[in-house]
Amino acid sequence: MPPESHLPAGKTLDEQASHCFGCSPINPIGLQLTFTLTTEAENITATATVQLTRNHEGPPGYLHGGIIATLMDEAMSKLNRPLNLIAMTRNLEVDYLRPCPIETPLTLTAHHLHREGRKLFHSATLTHPDGTVLATAKGLFLAIDPALLNRRQP
Numbered sequence: 001m002p003p004e005s006h007l008p009a010g011k012t013l014d015e016q017a018s019h020c021f022g023c024s025p026i027n028p029i030g031l032q033l034t035f036t037l038t039t040e041a042e043n044i045t046a047t048a049t050v051q052l053t054r055n056h057e058g059p060p061g062y063l064h065g066g067i068i069a070t071l072m073d074e075a076m077s078k079l080n081r082p083l084n085l086i087a088m089t090r091n092l093e094v095d096y097l098r099p100c101p102i103e104t105p106l107t108l109t110a111h112h113l114h115r116e117g118r119k120l121f122h123s124a125t126l127t128h129p130d131g132t133v134l135a136t137a138k139g140l141f142l143a144i145d146p147a148l149l150n151r152r153q154p
């Protein structure tokens with residue numbers, strides 16, 4: 001099946017995004033993350049509890065680094081809607097401070113830092129239940145014309 005068949009014309013953005021690997025509730029191999037948003041003017045935050053399994057393992061007993069980057073990317077992406085923008089990740093930096101255990105309820109939190117025109121600067125942390133910060137991230141997201149998501153580009 002060609003990829004463009006996943007972008008049927010006439011669908012809303014939410015319908016098009018319904019298989020997001022990070023947050024779709026219907027993607028059976030996705031992370032199925034659910035976020036709580038705080039959207040006060042000066043404090044835009046997204047938070048989720050994340051408890052993953054050996055399907056997401058890198059080192060024995062710990063999350064794969066790419067999955068950790070995905071968690072950070074997804075959490076920060078959730079800050080764009082409260083800003084009334086559709087945006088895509090342009091730059092993502094992750095600091096892996098401590099191994100992140102699987103089968104443990106970790107807290108994933110993202111904060112909007114500031115905006116410069118189309119550039120949205122966000123940060124994120126992944127925290128152990130004992131309070132240890134396991135990973136931090138910075139993200140630059142670029143606001144785009146939503147119509148771009150409809151284009152079938154190579």
Ligand SMILES: CCCCCCCCCCCC(=O)SCCNC(=O)CCNC(=O)[C@H](O)C(C)(C)COP(=O)(O)OP(=O)(O)OC[C@H]1O[C@@H](n2cnc3c(N)ncnc32)[C@H](O)[C@@H]1OP(=O)(O)O
Pocket residue numbers: 013014017073074077086087088089090091119140142144
């Ligand atoms: C239901 C809802 C659906 C929502 C749909 C969204 C779902 C989100 C899913 C989760 C998030 C993702 O994984 S999104 C998927 C991963 N991301 C992608 O695939 C994006 C691929 N990249 C792109 O398509 C493009 O690069 C864009 C659209 C992001 C930006 O392109 P562009 O508009 O041409 O802009 P570009 O020239 O590249 O760069 C813009 C500016 O950023 C600056 N810049 C670049 N890096 C840095 C940096 N580290 N720090 C500071 N500034 C930087 C550049 O100097 C430039 O500044 P200046 O010269 O302008 O001043």
